Amino acid sequence: MAGQKKLTVVxxxxxxxxxxxxxxEEELAMAxxxxxxxxxxxxxxxxxxxxDHSGMLFLSGIRGDVVVLSWLYPRATQWILDRSGIKGKAGxxxxxxxxxxxxxEASTATERPNAIGTLDVPNRLIYCxxxxxxxxxxxxxxxxxxxxxxxxTETVDLLSWIQGEPKKEQLERYLNPQEMLGIGHSETGAIAxxxxxxxxxxxxxxxxxxxxxTNCMECIDFCLFGVYGVDSLDxxxxxxxxxxxxxxxxxxxxxxxxxxxxxxxxxxxIAGAAGEVAGLKIDLSQLFGGGDAMELAARERDIExxxxxxxxxxxxxxxxxxxxxxxxxxxxxxxxxxxLDDLDL
Amino acid sequence: MAEELVFMMGKYEARVxxxxxxxxxxxxxxxxxxxxxxxxxxxxxxxxxxxxxxxWSVEPGSQVYxxxxxxxxxxxxxxxxLYAPFDGRIVEFNExxxxxxxxxxxxxYGNGWLFTFETTAEPLTPEQYLAVLEGGWEKTxxxxxxxxx
Numbered sequence: 001m002a003g004q005k006k007l008t009v010v011x012x013x014x015x016x017x018x019x020x021x022x023x024x025e026e027e028l029a030m031a032x033x034x035x036x037x038x039x040x041x042x043x044x045x046x047x048x049x050x051x052d053h054s055g056m057l058f059l060s061g062i063r064g065d066v067v068v069l070s071w072l073y074p075r076a077t078q079w080i081l082d083r084s085g086i087k088g089k090a091g092x093x094x095x096x097x098x099x100x101x102x103x104x105e106a107s108t109a110t111e112r113p114n115a116i117g118t119l120d121v122p123n124r125l126i127y128c129x130x131x132x133x134x135x136x137x138x139x140x141x142x143x144x145x146x147x148x149x150x151x152x153t154e155t156v157d158l159l160s161w162i163q164g165e166p167k168k169e170q171l172e173r174y175l176n177p178q179e180m181l182g183i184g185h186s187e188t189g190a191i192a193x194x195x196x197x198x199x200x201x202x203x204x205x206x207x208x209x210x211x212x213x214t215n216c217m218e219c220i221d222f223c224l225f226g227v228y229g230v231d232s233l234d235x236x237x238x239x240x241x242x243x244x245x246x247x248x249x250x251x252x253x254x255x256x257x258x259x260x261x262x263x264x265x266x267x268x269x270i271a272g273a274a275g276e277v278a279g280l281k282i283d284l285s286q287l288f289g290g291g292d293a294m295e296l297a298a299r300e301r302d303i304e305x306x307x308x309x310x311x312x313x314x315x316x317x318x319x320x321x322x323x324x325x326x327x328x329x330x331x332x333x334x335x336x337x338x339x340l341d342d343l344d345l
Numbered sequence: 346m347a348e349e350l351v352f353m354m355g356k357y358e359a360r361v362x363x364x365x366x367x368x369x370x371x372x373x374x375x376x377x378x379x380x381x382x383x384x385x386x387x388x389x390x391x392x393x394x395x396x397x398x399x400x401w402s403v404e405p406g407s408q409v410y411x412x413x414x415x416x417x418x419x420x421x422x423x424x425x426x427l428y429a430p431f432d433g434r435i436v437e438f439n440e441x442x443x444x445x446x447x448x449x450x451x452x453x454y455g456n457g458w459l460f461t462f463e464t465t466a467e468p469l470t471p472e473q474y475l476a477v478l479e480g481g482w483e484k485t486x487x488x489x490x491x492x493x494x
Binding site: 266267282283284285286287288289290295296299 | 368369371372402411413417422423426427428429430485489
């Protein structure tokens with residue numbers, strides 16, 4: 001039994017040609033190649049791949065557990081894959097960046113009963129690892145080894161539930177789907193680079209986190225570029241990815257659940273960082289003129305409308321009427337005024 | 346030594362020099378020929394404390410509109426997105442600060458300037474800015490308190 005199953009590891013490349021990042025990718029790929037229990041592949045940046053790109057098709061063909069390493073927040077990776085129908089239960093990754101650590105616990109503790117969730121999740125695990133979590137390849141390899149152990153234990157359990165023994169070929173096919181696709185093996189029997197001839201250009205579009213989304217439709221009301229639509233079950237979806245305006249994150253600011261991710265945006269909360277606010281620092285943006293997220297969203301949208309030769313609409317169209325968040329009860333205020341110096345902000 | 350107004354933040358004296366003009370977003374603007382030098386007021390610096398990271402997301406020479414995101418600042422205790430104080434043009438950034446932002450803390454009204462700026466907007470007078478501080482102090486404390494708790 002042991003040694004038959006290989007864990008698939010997929011490395012999603014950085015968009016740029018940064019040599020440090022490329023080197024980390026390559027070192028990881030080489031080391032994984034040497035590991036008999038790991039099958040490794042490299043694909044271009046996941047976010048830029050269309051659903052019918054060979055890299056995505058390859059990922060779709062994987063039936064077992066998979067580790068995806070990318071230069072994106074794990075939440076972003078998870079929901080980019082989900083959009084292309086690559087689904088699974090989220091595996092718990094222990095190697096996370098320092099910024100994410102505290103947030104992680106907070107976010108897993110938060111149950112979101114109103115979220116609509118994603119549909120048809122198969123019983124396998126997808127581990128999304130952020131390549132920015134460490135500069136040291138050994139840390140990633142350690143994590144991959146840990147996941148190999150974790151998943152091989154689970155596989156035994158899983159297989160013991162199956163009624164009757166599967167034939168050896170069936171098992172083989174289930175465990176090594178790459179062979180069916182005819183990719184995943186070169187002569188050395190390990191590494192496959194699914195980059196090929198297909199030109200990958202940089203893209204910009206929103207990704208919906210269905211573990212947060214409540215199907216409130218505020219995004220579809222707000223976006224005037226036809227990016228959003230609904231499926232046959234009236235669930236919100238990103239229908240026309242490439243109608244989205246490059247650099248514009250306005251709809252994610254409008255989303256009351258922070259469920260809309262723009263994986264390449266510079267603000268962590270928009271790019272899919274786990275928590276609601278970054279770390280434990282005080283955010284002074286409001287003080288420095290940030291003001292209201294709705295105002296900002298409307299302004300960003302106006303800029304894109306005008307660029308398209310259309311009229312700006314300001315706050316007139318598709319802005320939800322919501323109560324502003326209040327920040328707690330007013331008490332002990334006098335202490336605070338005098339004690340600001342002692343507060344150690 | 347320029348004259349100054351003072352705003353009391355609890356026990357802390359936030360200086361408001363009278364040779365500068367101001368924005369509601371807590372930046373000072375000091376006229377340098379046709380342009381302004383722009384920096385953080387003492388009030389901002391007091392809330393930020395030790396700044397260790399400063400990053401600009403627009404290029405020097407960019408036309409910006411009021412409240413447009415132009416960069417980010419991070420200190421030991423706080424972080425913030427930075428926004429353009431008015432419609433105008435950012436001419437250049439203070440290169441020295443990009444290498445070492447500590448000038449913001451040591452000489453906030455002088456060498457700690459952030460960028461040079463051209464605008465036709467009319468910034469606030471020191472008296473008007475002081476009124477903004479007085480009017481907003483309670484709200485600011487609530488905001489801080491809401492985040493600290």
